[in-house]
């Protein structure tokens with residue numbers, strides 16, 4: 603089983619962010635820490651026979667939480683669960699939060715992978731995004747993490763930013779790859795409702811939907827071009843793509859995320875965290891005061907529970923699997939569901955094979971490069987009613 607821990611605190615809200623995070627004061631951060639610990643401990647009996655194969659501490663900005671609180675959270679994790687000694691333990695970090703001292707303590711706590719949110723190496727873009735740091739700050743955070751002994755670092759960058767040109771994006775990729783992180787996530791900006799960006803760029807979004815010329819946001823063709831050029835520059839620099847938005851040096855793929863795409867059960871702890879246990883998808887409540895209150899009263903913090911049918915699980919296995927370059931493993935499908943994948947999805951596989959979008963080889967079924975470009979359309983057809 604995998605474990606996800608949500609830390610919903612950030613220095614300030616970025617203009618494009620719709621994650622569950624905010625700038626709460628230290629009193630609330632402390633209360634949240636104890637609530638989170640109570641939630642962790644409440645699972646002791648239920649998961650006593652499970653082994654945790656990976657832990658991902660995400661947010662928010664986990665490195666913004668006081669180190670002493672984080673230590674207490676980790677103490678609770680180790681006292682509650684049996685954590686595999688080779689577990690990948692990742693923590694998200696934003697430049698300017700964390701210090702050499704803090705990074706050394708995280709390493710000591712067992713954190714062996716750091717995921718740093720950079721987004722862009724161009725200071726004007728960072729300002730536009732509402733990030734609190736510049737590129738120089740990122741460089742010093744990166745170096746301190748290395749000095750503290752992090753040998754597995756991932757860096758997040760973004761494509762599709764307002765006014766982004768290939769020059770700007772390639773500058774980001776070149777500056778990041780120069781530092782040789784082991785992993786790079788390259789996400790497309792999605793302008794979500796409820797964010798400052800949505801208000802600012804909603805006209806562009808409407809134009810884009812109508813296939814008309816946009817002003818600030820790249821249009822669909824430009825977005826595609828940026829994605830493809832980023833893909834080849836990253837490959838040229840030695841980073842192989844293993845998932846739609848993720849690239850890694852050989853052997854440095856993120857195990858936690860692969861587990862998620864392969865539908866390994868996971869337990870999410872903390873505000874708004876999601877879990878998948880015994881084919882039931884749970885989501886925790888999203889209001890921080892209620893979350894703390896319920897944890898204090900030892901009440902359940904689960905908000906939603908959706909029981910997945912076998913058909914739901916099979917569909918999910920297919921469309922999550924197709925996100926990865928290696929696709930899905932036919933034998934694994936059979937072992938999980940007791941059916942041959944062709945018996946369930948034969949029609950779709952044949953159709954997309956004929957169109958050159960899907961390929962079958964060496965016991966795997968995966969999207970071709972052409973298929974990856976239209977992955978949403980392909981994945982949609984694997985949804986069973």
Ligand code: SF4
Nearest residue numbers: 612615616619621662
């Ligand atoms: S640092 Fe990340 S989680 Fe925090 S506000 Fe910015 S985008 Fe959102």
